[in-house]
Amino acid sequence: MIRIFDTAQSMVVPLEVGSTVRLYVCGITPYDSTHLGHANTYLTYDVLIRRLEDLGHRVEMVRNITDVDDSILPKARELGIDFLELAEREMTRFAADMDALNMRPAVAEPRATESIPGMIDLISRLQDAGHTYEVDGITYFDVTTAPRFGRLSGYDHTTMVALSAERGGNPADVRQRNELDFILWQPSAADEPSWESPFGDGRPGWHIECSAMSWAQFGETLDVHGGGSDLIFPHHECELAQSEHGYGQSFARHWMHTGMVAYQGTKMSKSLGNLVFVSDLRASHDPAAIRLALLGHHYRDDWEWFDGDIEDGEARLARIRQAIAVHTGPDPTAMLAAVRDALDDDLDAPTARDAIDRFARQTIDGRGDDPRAGDGLAEAAQLLGIAAA
Ligand SMILES: [Zn+2]
Numbered sequence: 001m002i003r004i005f006d007t008a009q010s011m012v013v014p015l016e017v018g019s020t021v022r023l024y025v026c027g028i029t030p031y032d033s034t035h036l037g038h039a040n041t042y043l044t045y046d047v048l049i050r051r052l053e054d055l056g057h058r059v060e061m062v063r064n065i066t067d068v069d070d071s072i073l074p075k076a077r078e079l080g081i082d083f084l085e086l087a088e089r090e091m092t093r094f095a096a097d098m099d100a101l102n103m104r105p106a107v108a109e110p111r112a113t114e115s116i117p118g119m120i121d122l123i124s125r126l127q128d129a130g131h132t133y134e135v136d137g138i139t140y141f142d143v144t145t146a147p148r149f150g151r152l153s154g155y156d157h158t159t160m161v162a163l164s165a166e167r168g169g170n171p172a173d174v175r176q177r178n179e180l181d182f183i184l185w186q187p188s189a190a191d192e193p194s195w196e197s198p199f200g201d202g203r204p205g206w207h208i209e210c211s212a213m214s215w216a217q218f219g220e221t222l223d224v225h226g227g228g229s230d231l232i233f234p235h236h237e238c239e240l241a242q243s244e245h246g247y248g249q250s251f252a253r254h255w256m257h258t259g260m261v262a263y264q265g266t267k268m269s270k271s272l273g274n275l276v277f278v279s280d281l282r283a284s285h286d287p288a289a290i291r292l293a294l295l296g297h298h299y300r301d302d303w304e305w306f307d308g309d310i311e312d313g314e315a316r317l318a319r320i321r322q323a324i325a326v327h328t329g330p331d332p333t334a335m336l337a338a339v340r341d342a343l344d345d346d347l348d349a350p351t352a353r354d355a356i357d358r359f360a361r362q363t364i365d366g367r368g369d370d371p372r373a374g375d376g377l378a379e380a381a382q383l384l385g386i387a388a389a
Contacts, residue, residue: 002051002344005300007232007255008152012346016253017223020058023049024214024252026227026235027063027109030090031075034097035275036294036305037261037268041228042103043291043385044258044299044347048224049104050383051343062217063106065091067113069206070168073192083193084113097278100287102385110213112204113193118212119204120197123184125246127199132184135175139185139199143178146241152255153233163233168206182238184208207238214239215247225252229302232257259297262304276305288386289313295349295384316353319360320381324374324388329363332376339380349384356380 002015025045028038042063049059066072067087076083112119123139126132131145143149150160161171161179171179183205188194194201214222227236236255243251260267263274281290293313297303323329335355342351356377363373378388 002048002055002347004048004254004256004346007257008252010154013254015224017052017057019056020060021052021223022218022220023059023061023224023226024210024218024222025061025063025225026210026231027065028090028094029066029069029071030087030094031072032090032270032275034094034278035268036263036278036281037228037275038094039097039101039278039290040261040294040297040299041226041258042098043101043294044256045226046101046103046385047295047299047343047349047383048256048347050385051340051347053104054340054383059104060107060218061104062108062110062214064210064213065109065111066206066209067091067111068193068203069112069209073189077191087111087113093279097282100282101278101291102287102387104385108217110217112209112213115209115213115216116195116197116204118216119185119208120195120199122208122212122215122242122246123204124198126184126242129245131245133177134199137187137200137202138175138183140176140181141184141238141242143180143182143241146245149180149241150237152237152240155233160233160237167230167234169234180234182207182234184242207235208242210235211239211243211246211251215243221250222252224254224256226256226258229257229259229300258299259302262302265304267302268305281310285310285314286317289317291385292316292353295353298350299347316357316360317386319357319364320377320386321389323360323363324377324381326363327374328369328371329373329377330359330368331370332359332373332380335359336376336380339383343383352380352384356384 003012004015006013052059072083076086131141132139133142164171164180169182185199185202185204187202240251263276266272268275293309338355339352342348
């Protein structure tokens with residue numbers, strides 16, 4: 001049984017899932033290339049998927065593409081190209097990065113621009129149930145109609161207001177009834193895409209996109225909802241409120257969030273210009289070494305990337321491949337059990353990685369003559385998504 005830290009419960013709990021696991025992970029806004037923060041997040045769910053598959057589950061992972069929102073439109077304007085052209089270009093790059101990093105594929109990658117009818121349907125449901133109001137053509141969600149709003153993050157009001165202002169909300173806007181209300185639908189600017197809707201011509205708010213896309217794919221309660229920890233509030237809190245009140249069902253059994261990756265002393269972010277791109281790293285390094293470097297950190301931790309980290313990843317990768325080629329070594333049974341135990345213990349990849357490395361070193365040192373060593377090591381490495389050759 002896998003145990004993970006559930007954000008909503010604020011503790012490590014057994015992952016309660018059936019034979020098919022429905023996993024929804026918030027995807028990229030395709031306006032810039034994949035950086036290590038993205039890679040770290042998607043790698044976390046990739047390792048979870050691999051261990052679940054190893055246990056015999058079938059995992060259906062859906063990862064959306066936010067191809068219309070408040071960040072892609074200004075970027076397209078700045079570049080002087082259509083936002084869909086920008087999205088297309090970055091989606092192709094993202095797919096190549098995910099492929100190179102040996103990520104298990106999503107069963108669906110819905111695009112926001114192709115999911116508008118579902119968003120309109122959800123907003124209509126919320127409107128019928130009395131959760132919305134309209135000012136100046138903007139349709140808002142009234143958070144006072146969702147008594148449990150805030151229970152996912154557990155943040156106090158002041159923190160929620162501060163994070164809302166920082167992450168796309170506008171708590172100071174006097175048109176809102178409450179500081180934490182958020183936009184469901186809004187008029188588009190003259191050069192922005194616009195869709196017809198019962199709430200006027202316009203475009204969706206950010207949060208409604210994921211609620212509608214996850215419902216369109218699964219149509220029932222998600223087993224696990226994932227994303228970076230910077231999405232807990234407001235994005236996931238708002239998704240939760242909308243989905244539960246709109247569809248009348250529990251939204252997700254488990255919430256699982258990944259830590260932030262810093263570089264040069266601060267969180268990697270577009271606005272600070274301190275991004276390390278996967279495409280740059282893999283131009284001169286084996287993508288499996290990137291995986292190994294990232295897996296040296298627990299998924300829930302915030303941590304800093306140092307340029308030398310990739311060399312450590314390369315060295316570990318070389319030892320794994322060298323050891324597999326040796327063919328004989330120690331009995332791999334205990335190592336395999338240690339790797340699986342570590343992953344089951346809140347996805348402790350650093351411990352799993354170290355168990356693999358210790359075994360590889362022993363094999364290279366000529367310890368043991370068990371002919372199963374190579375296969376055992378390859379099997380363990382595969383759990384971390386590292387191919388034998
Ligand atoms: Zn999302």
